[in-house]
Amino acid sequence: MAAFMVRKRWFSGSSIDWWDGVKPAAKDPIFAITEAFLADDCPSKINLGVGTYRDEKGRPVILECVRRAEAKIGGVQTMEYLPIGGDPKLVQETIKLAYGENSDAVKENRVAGIQALSGTGSCRLFAEFQRRFRPESPMYLPIPTWSNHHNIWRDAHVTQRTFHYYHHQSKGLDFGKLMEDVKNAPDSSFFLFHACAHNPTGVDPSEEQWKEISHLFKVKKHFPFFDVAYQGFASGDPEKDARAIRIFLEDGHKIACAHSFSKIMGLYGLRVGCLSIVCKDAEQSAAVKSQLQQIARPIYSNPPVHGALLVYTILTDPDLRSLWLAELKVMVSRINVMRNLLRKSIENFGSLHNWEHITNQIGMFCYTGLSPEQVDRLVNEFHIYMTRSGRISMAGITPASVDYLAKAIHEVTKHDR
Numbered sequence: 001m002a003a004f005m006v007r008k009r010w011f012s013g014s015s016i017d018w019w020d021g022v023k024p025a026a027k028d029p030i031f032a033i034t035e036a037f038l039a040d041d042c043p044s045k046i047n048l049g050v051g052t053y054r055d056e057k058g059r060p061v062i063l064e065c066v067r068r069a070e071a072k073i074g075g076v077q078t079m080e081y082l083p084i085g086g087d088p089k090l091v092q093e094t095i096k097l098a099y100g101e102n103s104d105a106v107k108e109n110r111v112a113g114i115q116a117l118s119g120t121g122s123c124r125l126f127a128e129f130q131r132r133f134r135p136e137s138p139m140y141l142p143i144p145t146w147s148n149h150h151n152i153w154r155d156a157h158v159t160q161r162t163f164h165y166y167h168h169q170s171k172g173l174d175f176g177k178l179m180e181d182v183k184n185a186p187d188s189s190f191f192l193f194h195a196c197a198h199n200p201t202g203v204d205p206s207e208e209q210w211k212e213i214s215h216l217f218k219v220k221k222h223f224p225f226f227d228v229a230y231q232g233f234a235s236g237d238p239e240k241d242a243r244a245i246r247i248f249l250e251d252g253h254k255i256a257c258a259h260s261f262s263k264i265m266g267l268y269g270l271r272v273g274c275l276s277i278v279c280k281d282a283e284q285s286a287a288v289k290s291q292l293q294q295i296a297r298p299i300y301s302n303p304p305v306h307g308a309l310l311v312y313t314i315l316t317d318p319d320l321r322s323l324w325l326a327e328l329k330v331m332v333s334r335i336n337v338m339r340n341l342l343r344k345s346i347e348n349f350g351s352l353h354n355w356e357h358i359t360n361q362i363g364m365f366c367y368t369g370l371s372p373e374q375v376d377r378l379v380n381e382f383h384i385y386m387t388r389s390g391r392i393s394m395a396g397i398t399p400a401s402v403d404y405l406a407k408a409i410h411e412v413t414k415h416d417r
């Protein structure tokens with residue numbers, strides 16, 4: 001009887017509500033800002049949310065080196081699939097850029113590298129790799145960090161732990177607590193660092209501090225994973241910005257890096273990046289690479305071809321490479337001019353708070369110290385958009401908007417003690 005009833009209901013054609021249990025997901029804290037900004041029709045609105053470079057008129061930029069590389073390539077050359085591991089020439093150039101052409105790891109051919117879907121995809125591949133081969137080891141993330149790091153390691157089912165990084169009172173590095181957390185973590189733990197220009201805080205360890213961290217990592221046998229999304233965006237020089245990576249390499253660590261060309265070449269939508277893992281020898285590197293390829297194959301099969309060609313062309317053509325380095329400097333110096341103007345302008349409006357951190361912090365962002373409620377006021381009363389963490393993308397500020405922003409920041413902070 002019961003079986004008959006079930007069959008009858010099945011035949012009656014009533015449709016099954018497959019997705020009944022699906023509730024709307026929380027919006028992404030960074031990309032939701034762009035959505036809200038676009039929906040706002042106030043003429044004085046400013047978007048300081050997502051970290052994308054803008055020129056002094058607030059316009060998106062295609063770098064001249066990219067335009068010339070396009071011209072040199074002469075249009076689309078191929079639409080064939082790349083290998084699963086991407087363009088080997090791109091991978092090789094990326095590794096040389098980060099590790100140094102003369103580093104032992106590069107010379108001994110023991111860096112396993114695979115082109116991936118920019119920095120995000122590279123982090124995710126590593127997280128998958130970590131879960132396959134070190135399922136018992138958690139990933140330690142700095143507090144705070146780029147919000148998507150939490151999503152990436154969550155979705156790869158890797159246990160997450162955190163370590164102290166930022167000191168809210170001093171608006172600098174909480175080095176003492178960082179070292180304590182590194183020391184107290186179980187031996188052989190994974191730690192994520194931003195190689196430079198930490199997002200969101202704009203605060204990096206000094207060279208001396210990196211050396212101390214590296215030393216302690218040796219003692220603790222920890223594994224350092226570097227997110228390298230801003231190599232060149234901290235100092236204007238990719239060589240200088242590779243210092244942390246090089247210190248760990250020189251100390252003989254086995255490290256891994258997620259490289260991105262989104263910011264440093266302005267190739268956001270082209271999704272160019274690499275994951276690299278330093279191994280003990282060439283044989284191990286080949287094995288690791290084959291596993292990374294096996295992870296990539298069922299997810300996206302192989303990475304996009306065109307951006308890889310552009311990046312490779314820029315990095316290997318001496319004229320284009322120097323043009324890129326010069327344009328990188330222009331971007332960094334425009335951001336630094338904005339840091340100075342913003343700080344000065346807030347001070348000129350009579351703010352009694354200390355705004356030194358605006359000019360002390362480096363990279364694309366300023367971690368203002370504004371509270372979520374103050375950010376809400378900036379959005380609602382002044383149409384100035386930023387993440388609720390108080391992070392602002394400095395590249396979104398222009399000489400024309402800086403005073404409006406400064407006055408608004410002063411307005412929402414002046415009764416604060």
Ligand code: KET
Pocket residue numbers: 030049050051052117118119120121146148194199227229259260261262268273
């Ligand atoms: N790592 C860091 C530290 C980072 O800030 C970003 C992007 C990425 C990786 C990934 O970028 P990709 O384009 O996948 O190479 N950050 C900006 C954009 C975003 O959230 O995706 C941001 O923080 O605004």
